[in-house]
């Protein structure tokens with residue numbers, strides 16, 4: 014289909030206000046919707062994981078993806094919020110004799126801006142936040158120099174896939190890269206791998222690299238993510254013990270999985286549980302050791318935690334809960350895990366998933382680190398003018414309460430990276446996004462929106478047992494966060510409510526007769 018061809022798409026009468034229609038014309042998937050008194054058309058595939066946007070939610074001229082909540086502007090296909098990378102195809106529409114016609118106007122790609130700009134933007138870290146920042150700078154029309162450096166051997170890749178489809182064997186390593194080198198060449202983004210930064214001089218707005226070279230820039234973004242915590246017990250440095258943060262870590266684990274028959278996972282964190290699921294797909298015997306009685310209760314409460322546990326047990330995972338690891342033993346490699354209660358578990362390999370700390374060692378002498386993280390203001394700027402921070406290392410004021418919070422989610426990191434880039438170009442708005450994350454285990458996605466480090470009431474609509482529910486997490490009667498399996502639109506709507514600083518009563522949330530989508 015050429016961009017200037019008008020195509021007959023659908024009978025006008027088939028389009029109901031606010032109800033998306035998915036059609037396929039000339040092998041392209043198109044979403045049509047009547048909203049704001051006009052008819053919008055755009056590509057129907059999310060640019061993140063290709064989810065059908067017609068299963069998402071449209072509010073005004075913005076569509077939110079049902080899977081990981083990327084948002085796109087229906088008017089021009091522009092990416093409004095990650096985890097999408099590109100925008101989506103845009104179309105103009107017209108109605109003639111009761112038929113809606115569409116014509117493609119854009120493909121959703123980021124153009125290389127024209128013109129000149131003598132400023133340099135340096136991005137330290139090529140993860141979710143760093144990559145989103147680099148792309149946003151170009152999307153916003155910045156034509157100057159962009160340098161993005163990473164300590165790793167790889168350019169930006171999908172870290173979330175490491176514990177899921179990569180370890181299960183369902184995704185080959187070549188799917189990990191967010192972009193190919195050609196993309197960075199086209200947008201003239203200078204990507205430097207194996208180039209760790211060892212120090213930052215805020216006054217000079219300059220960094221020193223491990224190879225001794227230095228570089229100054231007009232604006233610097235710090236986005237170095239997290240470092241996995243190791244286990245402070247004897248033997249945790251033995252061969253066969255692995256942490257999981259990087260692609261290199263995952264490759265080392267994949268090497269073990271070629272022969273391992275029994276694996277012990279330490280920590281019932283999201284990563285530990287996802288790894289367990291991936292290893293069960295390979296029919297490896299999996300033991301999980303963790304101090305809590307039920308996994309994930311601190312985040313989701315008892316009922317969802319029990320359901321997660323049961324699902325793992327139904328799939329053969331053996332839990333050792335209420336236990337910690339005393340020691341890892343073995344000759345050259347680990348062969349046994351000794352538990353606090355005295356049990357000894359045989360292990361061909363051990364994977365440790367006990368959380369992360371922000372990767373801020375290189376900032377030790379910079380004065381930018383507070384309580385182990387980098388504090389920023391609403392514009393994501395640190396106490397040093399022109400130096401910004403985003404992602405797992407950043408302590409960001411919450412968009413509604415103003416309380417500092419540090420979030421370790423892929424989507425949040427991308428959104429902070431996007432916002433930081435705009436502020437590096439001069440934007441003055443404060444960051445307002447409501448955090449979102451997901452975890453995929455045994456084919457079902459558990460999604461969460463909001464921020465509820467504490468809650469005193471969990472209210473359900475639907476069935477946790479059947480894995481089809483939305484849950485609200487309340488503190489002092491006010492909705493702070495929501496989670497769901499299967500009810501994507503309701504979850505998005507609750508997120509919009511939280512974004513607007515509103516609540517709804519537990520009674521309304523519980524009542525299936527109360528239409529959440531009409532709020």
Ligand SMILES: Cc1cc2nc3c(=O)[nH]c(=O)nc-3n(C[C@H](O)[C@H](O)[C@H](O)COP(=O)(O)OP(=O)(O)OC[C@H]3O[C@@H](n4cnc5c(N)ncnc54)[C@H](O)[C@@H]3O)c2cc1C
Pocket residue numbers: 137138139140141142143162163164165172173174175176208209210211236237238239257258259284372375403404405406420421422423424426427449450451452453
């Ligand atoms: C296995 C795994 C699965 C996950 N799954 C999910 C999920 O399903 N959902 C979810 O919401 N979140 C998930 N997360 C969390 C998510 O990946 C992180 O929150 C996100 O990657 C943070 O982005 P970031 O840009 O802050 O840091 P990162 O993505 O960690 O990127 C940091 C970058 O900085 C570089 N770097 C570090 N130190 C230096 C230095 N000194 N000099 C130069 N470069 C440096 C690193 O090499 C890297 O390029 C997962 C994390 C892991 C490890």
